[in-house]
Amino acid sequence: MQMPAQSKAPPRDNHNQEATPFHDKQFLKAITVALMFFVGPTVAASARDARPVFSPTGPDASAYGEAxxxxxxxxxxxxxxxxxxxxHADQLDPTHRVAADKPSLLRRAPQERALSYTFQGQTHSLQDYLDRNPTTSLLIVRDDTILFEHYQYxxxxxxxxxxxxxxxxxxxxLIGIAINEGAIHSIDDVAQTYVxxxxGMVLGQTSIRALLQMSSGIQFGQDYGGSDDDAKLTRMLFSPSGLSTxxxxxxxxxxxxxxxxxxHYANINPEVLGLVLTQAAHMTPAEYLQSRIWQPMxxxxDATWVVDHNDQEIAYCCFSATARDYARFGLMLAHDGAWNGKQIVxxxxxxxxxxxxxAGSPLAIEQGPHPWGYGYLVWLMPGPRRTFVMEGVEGQRIFIDPATHLVLVHTAVRLKPTHDIGDSELLALWRALLDQTKAK
Incomplete structure (x- = not known):
């Protein structure tokens, strides 16, 4: 088995700053960033077309280390x-690399998308949103066309x-692909079949379906307070505890x-699925992702995926990619698993x-006729329209609408892991964008 290339970083308490993987692009990137500081954020978009716009700063930049x-x-x-x-997560922890190959084409609209949305009784633009929220990248695409692409900080x-x-x-x-290939026989198999x-453990006796849907019933506290079960699991995975994953x-x-x-949302569920995938596919999740999704799409x-002290990918988090590659992943899902001329998932x-x-389903997160819900490790927006979102704490989001093939990628550095006011504003922005797109 050919293992994916690894980016080895020092232990968490002894960091250095080794080179990023884009060795051939570093000089260009350094010049681009330097130009931003001298000529301002519109260096790449003086005509306000849909090319990337780079800003050297952002909201509260001094607190975020600008100087x-x-x-x-x-x-x-x-x-x-x-x-x-x-x-630069690969400079903090060891990672497995997910290699790219031949990029699929993303076109650019002749003009950057303009949008007005209402939040808390006020009308705002996309630039207003960026001026007030600690967003590192905001990218809007539809089908194969980039409509808006901005970067801050x-x-x-x-x-x-x-x-x-x-x-x-x-x-x-990846679990769905493994089932389709026969590496995993059934979504209703229990985890111990493959691990x-x-x-004999409770998790081992839990079905893959229940793990995917966060309905395993495992007692596991996760409140982001630093002393919950999630923090305990993370410490065991990243410290040389002597325990296997x-x-x-x-x-x-x-x-x-x-x-x-x-x-019940709990990181323990996808972490077990990572073990199932590794054992069933006879390769690491990074290698499986590379051969089944990353290169086909x-x-x-290249992307990177952080691994624990046993060299096992952290299946519940810690993957890193460029904004445009996140957009390609979202577009693939918006096209029901097809992209780049292939049915990938x-x-x-x-x-x-x-x-x-x-309403009334165990996977309904709130009450009401059209509740928020949870699918197979993905958040489901209130229906009946099938729209869904990939979410990460501190403001990482990919909104996906299959009906219009519209995708919004958002990365951020919010200080609150959840329930930030920016969550509500971003949702208002997305809904206005969706309404605008449906009207066209």
Whole structure:
């Protein structure tokens, strides 16, 4: 088995700043960033067409480390380091590389998309949104055409942005491919069928379906407070604890609810699916992603996926890619798994994974006739229209509308992991964009 190339970083408490993977583009990038500081954010878009617009600054830039050049180093979520860390994760932790090959074509609209949206009783533009929110990249595409592409805080279209939990949806699509190929026999198989080390454990006796839908019933606290079960799992995965990844997840061995009866968001679920995928496919998730999705969809740049101290990908987070490659992934899902002239993810899997939930379903996150819901490691927006979103804490989002083939990619460095006011504003922006697109 040919393993994907690795980018080895020092341990978390002993960081350095080794070279990024874009060795052949570093000089160009340095010149581009330098020009931004001298001629301003419209250096690449003086005519306001749909080419990328780069800004050397952003909201509250001084607190985000502007004077220090947006430094890279621990801790990950220290405000002055977040811009650098969330675009250079491979300098903080070891990663597996996901190699690109031949890029698929993305065209550019002759003019940049303009949009007005209403939030808290006020009308705003896309630039207003960027002026007030700590967004590192905002990209809007439809079919094969880029409509809007802006970067802030000195970031460029060569930077790879940290996905946080958007990576979960990537894991879910890889599981669908493995089922289609027969590596996994059934979505209703239990995890121990493929991971013998989990035999007899509660997680081992949980179906792949329940793990995908966050309805495993496992008792697992996740409140982002730093002392919950999620923090405990992360420490075990990243510190040289002597535990294998399967031993680490097995520390959580209490079932609070029968599988499939209650939705509860927990990183432990996709982490077990990462083990299932590794064992079933006989290759790492990074290698599987590279051969099954990344190269077939025509990614233009290598991606990276952080691995734990056992060299196992963190299946619930920590994938990094350029904004345009995130857009290609979103466009592939918007076309029900097809892109670059290929059916990449089985169409029926994408449909099953992203169907709106009905009121009263265990996967309905709120009450009402058209509730928010959860599919196969993806968030389902209120229906009946099938629209869904990949989400990560601190503002990582990919909104996807299959009916119009519209995709919005958003990366950010918000200080609050959840319930930030920017979440509500971004949702208002997306809905206005969707209404505008449907009207055309």
């Amino acid at each position: 220090l050049g947006y430094p890279i180093g621990p801790p990950l979520k220290k405000q002055s380091n977040m811009v650098g860390n969330y675009s 000195g970031r460029t279209d060569h930077d790879r942005f940290y996905s946080q939990s958007m990576a979960k949806t990537i894991t879910g699509m 013998p080390a989990l035999t 399967s031993q680490a997840v097995s520390q959580f061995n209490i079932r609070a609810d029968p599988p499939g009866t209650r939705w 025509g990614a233009e740049a 089985p169409r029926q899997w994408v449909l099953d994974a992203t169907q709106p939930v009905v």
